[in-house]
Amino acid sequence: GAVVSQHPSRVICKSGTSVKIECRSLDFQATTMFWYRQFPKQSLMLMATSNEGSKATYEQGVEKDKFLINHASLTLSTLTVTSAHPEDSSFYICSAGTGSNEQYFGPGTRLTVT
Amino acid sequence: GENVEQHPSTLSVQEGDSAVIKCTYSDSASNYFPWYKQELGKGPQLIIDIRSNVGEKKDQRIAVTLNKTAKHFSLHITETQPEDSAVYFCAASAGYSTLTFGKGTMLLVSP
Numbered sequence: 001g002a003v004v005s006q007h008p009s010r011v012i013c014k015s016g017t018s019v020k021i022e023c024r025s026l027d028f029q030a031t032t033m034f035w036y037r038q039f040p041k042q043s044l045m046l047m048a049t050s051n052e053g054s055k056a057t058y059e060q061g062v063e064k065d066k067f068l069i070n071h072a073s074l075t076l077s078t079l080t081v082t083s084a085h086p087e088d089s090s091f092y093i094c095s096a097g098t099g100s101n102e103q104y105f106g107p108g109t110r111l112t113v114t
Numbered sequence: 115g116e117n118v119e120q121h122p123s124t125l126s127v128q129e130g131d132s133a134v135i136k137c138t139y140s141d142s143a144s145n146y147f148p149w150y151k152q153e154l155g156k157g158p159q160l161i162i163d164i165r166s167n168v169g170e171k172k173d174q175r176i177a178v179t180l181n182k183t184a185k186h187f188s189l190h191i192t193e194t195q196p197e198d199s200a201v202y203f204c205a206a207s208a209g210y211s212t213l214t215f216g217k218g219t220m221l222l223v224s225p
Binding site for chain 1: 159215
């Protein structure tokens with residue numbers, strides 16, 4: 001149980017374009033979803049927290065107009081990186097919470113901006 | 115806010131040995147302490163967690179201990195195997211707040 005999927009697993013896009021990453025909880029309803037990014041050999045950095053049907057809460061220093069988060073249902077959240085630049089290249093990971101502290105992570109999406 | 119320190123940053127052991135990773139936290143309100151295993155190119159996988167109302171929890175070769183007074187918790191892996199090689203992250207959370215992660219420990223188990 002508690003399976004979270006992400007799509008795509010890898011994406012390469014050109015600078016200036018936008019890319020959308022989907023995060024789904026497959027066997028449970030997630031009251032809260034979280035988006036993280038992770039640089040090589042570093043820990044996870046929380047970008048934003050989203051609850052179904054409401055606006056996401058962004059961490060300090062994360063541009064909400066650049067990283068658009070939509071949490072349309074209890075099983076789906078999307079992250080759109082707008083006008084991507086090479087410095088946005090990273091490993092993006094989502095997690096889903098069940099209402100308590102526990103978070104279950106997706107497999108991650110490797111974004112490369114050329 | 116919460117601050118989680120994790121040590122060591124790297125740990126090399128021989129197959130069959132035990133491995134111990136330690137974390138300290140700063141917020142006395144934290145009450146949930148999970149441990150995640152992350153393999154290269156994959157998302158973190160929850161391997162064990164402990165809440166503040168218990169001092170120790172065990173699951174086969176893996177155990178976690180918590181000392182609330184000293185604000186530290188540890189991951190113990192016994193009889194290590196090469197497939198245990200990965201990066202391990204500890205985290206802490208208070209109530210329904212977000213997780214604060216340690217910087218990670220790269221564990222290498224040599225055959």
